[in-house]
Every structure is written in C-alpha cells, then in structure tokens.
Amino acid sequence: MKTAISLEESWKGQPMIKRIRLIILSSCVLIGLGILLLFMSKAYYPQLPMEGVSKREVYSLLAQSENELIPLIEKDNTQWYGYKGNPLDAKEALKQRMLEAEWTFVEQLGSGYFFTKKDNAQRTVTSQMWTGSYVLFQVHR
Incomplete structure (x- = not known):
C-alpha cells in the first residue's frame, strides 16, 4: 500500500541540477503570469478621478x-x-x-x-x- 510522500522525500532521488531548473522554470512561469495579469487589468494606469467605471x-x-x-x-x-x-x-x-x-x-x-x-x-x-x-x-x- 502506497502512502503519501512528503515534498522532502520526493526530492531525494532528483539530482541537484534538475531541482534548480525546476525552481527557475516555476519562478519564470509565475512571474510571466503576474506580468500578464498586470497588463490585462491596466493596473499600471493612474487612478481614475471617478467611481463606477474601471x-x-x-x-x-x-x-x-x-x-x-x-x-x-x-x-x-x-x-x-x-x-x-x-x-x-x-x-x-x-x-x-x-x-x-x-x-x-x-x-x-x-x-x-x-x-x-x-x-x-x-x-x-x-x-x-x-x-x-x-x-x-x-x-x-
């Protein structure tokens, strides 16, 4: 019967370089999604002086x-x-x-x-x- 493997145990069989690549790739994807969300929401524009419209x-x-x-x-x-x-x-x-x-x-x-x-x-x-x-x-x- 298989039991849940902790995150620490799942890293044990991986070489260090694969871990670093995975961390860098994950970070890049998250940063990219954040930038895309910021661009699509127009959050970088100044505040509007009126309410009721975005x-x-x-x-x-x-x-x-x-x-x-x-x-x-x-x-x-x-x-x-x-x-x-x-x-x-x-x-x-x-x-x-x-x-x-x-x-x-x-x-x-x-x-x-x-x-x-x-x-x-x-x-x-x-x-x-x-x-x-x-x-x-x-x-x-």
Whole structure:
C-alpha cells in the first residue's frame, strides 16, 4: 500500500541540477503570469478621478476613438467625458460639443472651462490629463 510522500522525500532521488531548473522554470512561469495579469487589468494606469467605471473600461472606450469626445459615465449630476489626443485638440472638441448643445464658451481659468446659455444658465467643465494620451472632462450640471 502506497502512502503519501512528503515534498522532502520526493526530492531525494532528483539530482541537484534538475531541482534548480525546476525552481527557475516555476519562478519564470509565475512571474510571466503576474506580468500578464498586470497588463490585462491596466493596473499600471493612474487612478481614475471617478467611481463606477474601471480603468480597463475607460481604456477600451478611449483606445477605439481618435479625436472624439466619448461619454464615459454619468453620476451625481456629473457627466464624465474622455478624449484620446493632445490637450489642445481636446479643448476644441469640448468647445464644439458644448456649442452643439447650445452652450457658449465664456472663458478658461486653468483647467476650468466656463459656458453659458441664452437663459443665463451656467455650466463649469474641469479637465485633467489621465495619461499622456488621454484627457478627462468633468461636466458639472
């Protein structure tokens, strides 16, 4: 009748070089899986300033677009948009989107953009770079 063999006993018949190869191979496989998991989850991207959407979802939405303002999430009277491209083009895309919704650009102060409507309603939009390629806009309602 066979009994369970402990790990120490299973190594006894193996030459030292085989043990080292097995340990190195196992370590490489584990490191490779860790790197793959890190890459697929987009964990290396900076934190998002909003909740309710993951970095991976935002990345997949924005990576497919080019020079286009993409709605990301609406939460607590705030609409979030993303733009893939440089900040100057993003600013122009924002102004164009607001103009289409009949908002008139008033001024920019730092990362804040101020818009008004004919009925004196006001809207503030703040922007921030998420990465070197993506700009996020928060439209306050």
